[in-house]
Each structure stands twice: as structure tokens, then as C-alpha cells.
Amino acid sequence: MAELSKKRPEFRNINAITDLTTYRLPAAGIVSILHRISGFLMFLLLPLVIWMFDLTVSSEISFARFSSIFNNGIGGIVLKLFCLALIWGYLHHFIAGVRHLWMDVNHHAVEKKTGANTAVGTLVVSIVLTVVLGAKLFGLY
Amino acid sequence: MPVNYGSKRLVVGAHYGTRDWIAQRGTALLMAIFTIVLLAQVLISRGPLGYDLWAGIFSSQWMKVLTLVTIIGLGYHAWVGMRDIWMDYVKPVVTRLILQMFSIFWLVGCVGWAVQVLWRL
Numbered sequence: 001m002a003e004l005s006k007k008r009p010e011f012r013n014i015n016a017i018t019d020l021t022t023y024r025l026p027a028a029g030i031v032s033i034l035h036r037i038s039g040f041l042m043f044l045l046l047p048l049v050i051w052m053f054d055l056t057v058s059s060e061i062s063f064a065r066f067s068s069i070f071n072n073g074i075g076g077i078v079l080k081l082f083c084l085a086l087i088w089g090y091l092h093h094f095i096a097g098v099r100h101l102w103m104d105v106n107h108h109a110v111e112k113k114t115g116a117n118t119a120v121g122t123l124v125v126s127i128v129l130t131v132v133l134g135a136k137l138f139g140l141y
Numbered sequence: 142m143p144v145n146y147g148s149k150r151l152v153v154g155a156h157y158g159t160r161d162w163i164a165q166r167g168t169a170l171l172m173a174i175f176t177i178v179l180l181a182q183v184l185i186s187r188g189p190l191g192y193d194l195w196a197g198i199f200s201s202q203w204m205k206v207l208t209l210v211t212i213i214g215l216g217y218h219a220w221v222g223m224r225d226i227w228m229d230y231v232k233p234v235v236t237r238l239i240l241q242m243f244s245i246f247w248l249v250g251c252v253g254w255a256v257q258v259l260w261r262l
Contacts, residue, residue, distance in 0.1 A: 014230075039222045043244075046219070046251045054258045056192075057199055063192040094176065097169050104166065 027119035034123075035096040038089035045086055084134050091133075092126040165221045168214035175211040178204075200262045208259055216252040220244060 013019045025033070042049075055066035070076050099118050103109045109118065135141060143149075182198045183190065198204060223244040231237040 036222075036226065039219070040226060043219050043223055043247070046247070047254075050251055050255045050258065053255065057196045057258065057262060060192045063195070094173065098173065101166060101169060 028115050031096050031119045031122050034092055038093040041089045080137055087133050088130040091129050095122045095126050161221045168218035171214045212255045216248045
């Protein structure tokens, strides 16, 4: 494999500034790269999730401590912004993941037209739900 | 035949199999089920979501077991995904191996912490 690849020309056309900005991805491509980005984001924020899990389930005292951090000051706002990122990441990864599983078991789902439609659906549903839950998170309703 | 031994041996890869691919699907399904089960318990509950209700959800034995399996599944799922990312974007072998090892430490640490929190409930 290493030997074979040497004989072929190699195109490393993923430079973040000169290449990536010129790409015009279809909806399915956007869903795909966002699936990867949301997964990476949740990997990095995993300790935050467990920290929140720890504080909220361990005792009444730690639960109250979490509530006061979450609802007060700049720290609370920063924490809520991280939560908003987690909400979007989870929603996108979940919906795109279900779409992925559906495509694994259904041949109709991988047709160009169907794939494009479900990709647009994934983006619309994940963004709308993020806005709705984000508004709730920041106490807008 | 390409040479794949000695100094030419490919030292990082995905084992060229379906094992991790299918494991990622299986763990994805598990996490989706966990999400629905947890969400259902929060939504059917009455009154404000206080400590008793929230901790109560995780303290029933079946929910503990489901959460434990989900945490371990998440670790495996995230490992497969992170390895895919490093394999796609990081070509130098040493850097890639360091990042892969970091991912394992990170995930094992997170899984251990989560299990510790869960099991003392």
C-alpha cells in the first residue's frame, strides 16, 4: 500500500485557506463534515459533561452548587455557551447519525435525490431545535 | 505485491476490517436508545426537575446498567471516530501515534470518571 501510493500523483488539496474556502459542498457534504466536527467537539467537551453529571447527581449540596454556578455571573454565561455548543453538537450528531444508520440498511436512502433531501432535513431540524433549546437555556421563554 | 514488512511495514491503520465499523454502528444504536430512554423519563416526570428526580432516574438498577453500557459504548465509539480523524488528516506516523494515544488516555480517563460517579449513586 505504501509502495503503490508513491507511484500515483498525490493531491493534498485540503489547505484551510487556499483550498477549503473554494469548495462548494452540497448539503450532504456539509452534513458529513459537520458530523465530524460535532463529534470532535463532543470528544473535547466530554470532561465538562461528566463534571456536570458529577455535580448534579452526587448530592443535594453539589446540585445546589451547580445551580448557582449555572445561573450566576459571567461563569454561568460561559458555561451556558458551552452547553449550547454541546446541544448543537449532540443534535446534529444524533440526527445525522440516524440518517447514517438508515442509509446503511436502506438502498433507497442513498439515492442522490433522497440523500440530498434528508441532508437538508438534518440541517433544518438540528438548527431549529438548537435555536429553540438555546432560547430556553438562556431563559428567553 | 507491495512490501508490508520491516521498515516498509504500515504501522498505523484500521485493521482493514469491518469490526470497528460495525462496532461504531452498534454503539451508535445503543446511545440513541439511551438518549430516548433518558429523555422519556425526564419528559413524563411531573413538577420541576430537582435533585431527587434527576438523581432518582440514574439510581434505579436497570438504568445504572444501561448507563454503564452506554458510557463504555461511547468510549469505543469516540475512539473509532477520533482514530478516523487522525488517520485522515495527520500523515506523519509519530504525530499520529501520539494523538491516538492521547485520545485513548482522554477517553479511558473520562469513562473511568463517569463510571465512578455513576456507581456511587
